[in-house]
Amino acid sequence: MTNPHLRRYVWDVPTRLFHWGIAALVGFSWWSAENGHMDWHYKSGLVVTGLLVFRILWGFVGSDTARFAQFLRGPVAVRAYLRGQLAPRPGHNPLGGWSVLALLLVLVTQVTTGLFSVDVDGMESGPLSYLLDFDQGRIAAEIHEVSFNLLLALVALHVLAIAYHLVFKRHNLTRAMLTGYQSFDAGSAGLARVGWWRVIVCAALAVAAAYWLSRGGRL
Numbered sequence: 587m588t589n590p591h592l593r594r595y596v597w598d599v600p601t602r603l604f605h606w607g608i609a610a611l612v613g614f615s616w617w618s619a620e621n622g623h624m625d626w627h628y629k630s631g632l633v634v635t636g637l638l639v640f641r642i643l644w645g646f647v648g649s650d651t652a653r654f655a656q657f658l659r660g661p662v663a664v665r666a667y668l669r670g671q672l673a674p675r676p677g678h679n680p681l682g683g684w685s686v687l688a689l690l691l692v693l694v695t696q697v698t699t700g701l702f703s704v705d706v707d708g709m710e711s712g713p714l715s716y717l718l719d720f721d722q723g724r725i726a727a728e729i730h731e732v733s734f735n736l737l738l739a740l741v742a743l744h745v746l747a748i749a750y751h752l753v754f755k756r757h758n759l760t761r762a763m764l765t766g767y768q769s770f771d772a773g774s775a776g777l778a779r780v781g782w783w784r785v786i787v788c789a790a791l792a793v794a795a796a797y798w799l800s801r802g803g804r805l
Contacts, residue, residue: 598649600785602763604641608634608693612737624710631712635697636796641690643788649780651677658683682747689740695733701799703727713802 611634618627645654657678664680666672672679678686701712704723715723751757798805 598652599766600640600644600648600788601652602766604637604644605763607637611637612693612741616734628712631697631700632796632800634693635701635799636792638690638693638697639795640788640792643791644785647780647784647788654687658687685740685744685747689737689744692733692737692740696730696737699726699730699733703730713800716802 611630615627615630615634618624618630644652647653650656657680659680663672664684667680677683701714702718702723703726704711704715704718704720705727706724708720711723712726715726718726748759751759
């Protein structure tokens with residue numbers, strides 16, 4: 587007999603910090619750009635870049651539910667999930683896993699184009715803009731703006747999915763991402779954790795990458 591109230595470790599601390607850090611920084615980046623605080627926008631973008639580098643590395647060497655190999659599943663699994671034929675398991679469901687990848691790809695596009703962007707007056711520019719001519723820098727800026735609108739659309743879908751799970755499936759995903767725990771059947775497999783040395787290494791590489799980019803890719 588299963589116990590639906592059994593608490594299982596699901597979301598590790600680095601994944602949760604990334605999740606809420608990105609949410610806060612994207613909002614701050616929008617605010618700083620809208621209000622002309624480009625120095626803060628620039629710094630916020632570099633922190634977002636560092637977080638993305640960390641999350642990509644963590645997707646390969648992190649805990650079970652953080653790894654891309656765990657939550658990126660094929661079309662058969664997605665179809666089974668949509669039909670309600672897939673048993674719940676710790677971490678992202680098959681559809682949610684692909685939504686996470688979509689968000690990461692758009693965020694990578696956002697920060698990459700920001701690094702190369704030039705404004706209409708040529709006064710404000712990303713640290714790698716010197717590698718492009720003015721017209722190319724303006725194209726990067728336009729893609730930067732379009733990708734942000736796409737990011738907003740994906741965030742809206744993300745919020746709607748969370749609301750759907752809360753209202754119709756009685757799954758409080760927000761609480762899970764705050765506490766790190768989620769209820770699963772007693773038969774759910776245990777989750778292996780990884781040593782904190784991996785967090786330190788990934789964080790060091792992320793900080794180094796952000797610093798290197800802030801210097802225009804120069805040592």
